[in-house]
Amino acid sequence: xxxxxxxxxxxxxxxxxxxxxxxxxxxxxxxxxxxxxxxxxxxxxxxxxxxxxxxxxxxxxxxxxxxxxxxxxxxxxxxxxxxxxxxxxxxxxxxxxxxxxxxx
Amino acid sequence: xxxxxxxxxxxxxxxxxxxxxxxxxxxxxxxxxxxxxxxxxxxxxxxxxxxxxxxxxxxxxxxxxxxxxxxxxxxxxxxxxxxxxxxxxxxxxxxxxxxxxxxxxxxxxxxxxxxxxxxxxxxxxxxxxxxxxxxxxxxxxxxxxxxxxxxxxxxxxxxxxxxxxx
Numbered sequence: 001x002x003x004x005x006x007x008x009x010x011x012x013x014x015x016x017x018x019x020x021x022x023x024x025x026x027x028x029x030x031x032x033x034x035x036x037x038x039x040x041x042x043x044x045x046x047x048x049x050x051x052x053x054x055x056x057x058x059x060x061x062x063x064x065x066x067x068x069x070x071x072x073x074x075x076x077x078x079x080x081x082x083x084x085x086x087x088x089x090x091x092x093x094x095x096x097x098x099x100x101x102x103x104x
Numbered sequence: 105x106x107x108x109x110x111x112x113x114x115x116x117x118x119x120x121x122x123x124x125x126x127x128x129x130x131x132x133x134x135x136x137x138x139x140x141x142x143x144x145x146x147x148x149x150x151x152x153x154x155x156x157x158x159x160x161x162x163x164x165x166x167x168x169x170x171x172x173x174x175x176x177x178x179x180x181x182x183x184x185x186x187x188x189x190x191x192x193x194x195x196x197x198x199x200x201x202x203x204x205x206x207x208x209x210x211x212x213x214x215x216x217x218x219x220x221x222x223x224x225x226x227x228x229x230x231x232x233x234x235x236x237x238x239x240x241x242x243x244x245x246x247x248x249x250x251x252x253x254x255x256x257x258x259x260x261x262x263x264x265x266x267x268x269x270x
Contacts, residue, residue, distance in 0.1 A: 003240040005117040075247045076122075080113045083124050085151035087111070090138060093148045094130040097138075 004048035009033070010041050017051060017064040024053075024060045110230065120237040128229045132222050135229040136193035139220070142169060150174070154181075160207065165190050170207045184209060185218075195221050200235075213249060214242035 004010055013027055028038040042062065045051045050069060053062045112125040128135050138144045142161035150156040150173035157180070160170040167187050172180040184203040190196045201215035209215070219234040237243040 003244070006120070006240045008118070011117070072247060076115050079122060082151045083113060083126075084111065086149060087126050087128075089148035089150075089152065090128065090135075091109075093138060093144065094128055094134060097134060097144075098130060101134075 004044050004050055007041065007044075009038075010045055013041065013045060013062075014050060014064065014069075017062060021061050021063040024062065027062060109228075117240070120240050120243045122235045124233045124235070126231055127225060128231065129227075130229060131227065132193050132224055132229045135231060136222055139222075139231075140192075140196075142171075145169070145171070159205065163187060163190070168207070170203070172205070180205065182207075193222055195219075214238055214245055216242075216246075 005014070009031055012030070016022060016027060024035075024039070024042065027042075028035060031038060033041075042051070042053065045062075046053060048068075049065055051062050052065055053060050055061075109129065110125065110127040112123070114123045114125075115121075116123070138148065140163045142158040142163075145161075146156045146158050148156070149171065153176050154173045157172045157174055158169065159172065160168070162168060165187055169185040169187075170182070171185070172182045174180050182203050182205050184201050184207050186199045186201070188197045188199065196218075197220070198218045199215045200218055202210040202213045204210070214237060217236040217238075219236065221232045223230050223232075237246065
């Protein structure tokens with residue numbers, strides 16, 4: 001997933017799909033890339049599980065797979081909680097140590 | 105109470121880094137000691153309700169810290185911090201990895217590089233920690249492992265417990 005998100009074009013596609021489903025043509029339009037190049041980005045996003053696409057007639061429509069994005073976001077939230085908690089411990093330790101220094 | 109102390113937590117997906125910046129109400133030498141002496145690390149490094157236990161410490165370039173974060177039920181998560189470069193009391197770099205209680209690294213999981221910088225801010229100290237994974241794939245691997253089991257689920261349970269208590 002992070003390989004998929006490491007590219008600016010792919011991050012833009014994710015951001016665009018956040019506001020609703022879109023066809024390949026609509027998604028490709030702002031980038032000025034050739035269709036084969038753009039389709040490679042779409043393939044990377046699909047194989048990472050971040051998006052899914054469906055072809056109806058000649059039109060392929062992409063949609064965001066929100067659950068997979070949420071899993072990564074949850075991990076980062078938990079990492080943030082870990083560091084916050086760890087640093088509250090350090091605040092307490094520092095004030096204990098400073099108290100001892102003041103006494104001596 | 106500590107609301108005035110700066111805390112930033114920034115994920116950069118393109119660079120596979122997590123940057124944690126935090127201000128502490130203490131002089132730089134004291135904060136440095138808390139990061140580099142195992143008897144002090146043991147008193148803060150693991151998030152509650154876990155505790156920290158040191159098995160070995162050699163804070164020198166080429167040395168390492170072998171530690172465990174221990175759950176209240178006794179489950180131990182072993183880690184090994186290998187120190188690469190040290191400039192007291194400004195900066196150090198290290199490699200953090202998952203290992204067993206003997207310090208043997210788990211070859212299946214990537215290590216992250218820590219770049220830790222200490223700077224003065226008036227009478228306070230700011231510590232910036234950049235945790236760098238070698239690739240987006242390496243970061244993903246650690247996330248997958250964390251999502252399945254282990255420490256992060258302990259913290260999630262703690263959050264749930266706190267929500268119930270409130």
